[in-house]
Amino acid sequence: MSLQKQWLTRNFVIICRLLEIIGINALTVSFRPNWRTVYTVSMIVLALVQILYLLWCERSNLLSFMIVLPNWLFTFQGLMMNLRKSDKLLSLRSKLSEIQQMLSEIETYVDAFANEIQELNSYLTPPKPDQTVIRNQLNRIVKFHQLLNEYEAMLEDLYNVLILNKVGLNYLGIIITIVVILKLNDRMAYIFFALMFEQLTQVCLMGTIITVKNEQLLGHIYDINWYLLPADQMKHVGLMLHQAQNPTSVTIGKYAPLNVESYMTLLRSIFSYVMVLVTFFE
16 A cells, blocks of 8 residues: 555544544444534534624624634634535535545546556557557546546535635634734734634645646646547547646635635735724724
């Protein structure tokens, strides 16, 4: 087992165990709500009610309100993880075995795709290429590419709303904590800022990895010696090329792509809003 597969398996087991302990392990097909689920959701709701009460009490003091708000945002993120739409949760459970199989067989899918293309090109170079072998290899590449497209489309369908919630809450939380740090130098604000900034960065980098891999995938398709293929098989390469030029990417609630460009746009807007709020409080 490779190092990447060991890392993936170990982390998957740890996450499953943690979710099982708190009663929300939807990553297992046999998951059913139990008393731990009720306890976890009840504690989250209770925390939200308490924090909302504090927010109501501090509503007349805007800076005090902004100190309490990051606590509510963090707790609300936990509640959102438990209140996912039932159809999305069922879809995730039904696709779990397929996802695990794909992750175990395709550790670095772009590299595997490149190897398949190199093998196809090697079949095209002999003086008398075997058309049956070429056709089988090309069909294998087409199916491989279609599998990758379906996988990315599934990721987008399952996570775009969750990513919108996560990015939006962290975006708002970072603005608030920076203002609190600049105006009141609150110690807890430093901790919330570090946690929210790390989460925002991590989520955006995950989307960037998919974007980079899609670009590499397009480059590998360009490497196919399509001019050596029979005319009836060239159309398969053209179709793959068209799909690779218009790839499915993970988005922030279908409003913007999840990548470094969106990340930098968010950071610039955070800076702008912070300057406006700091000026407002002076």
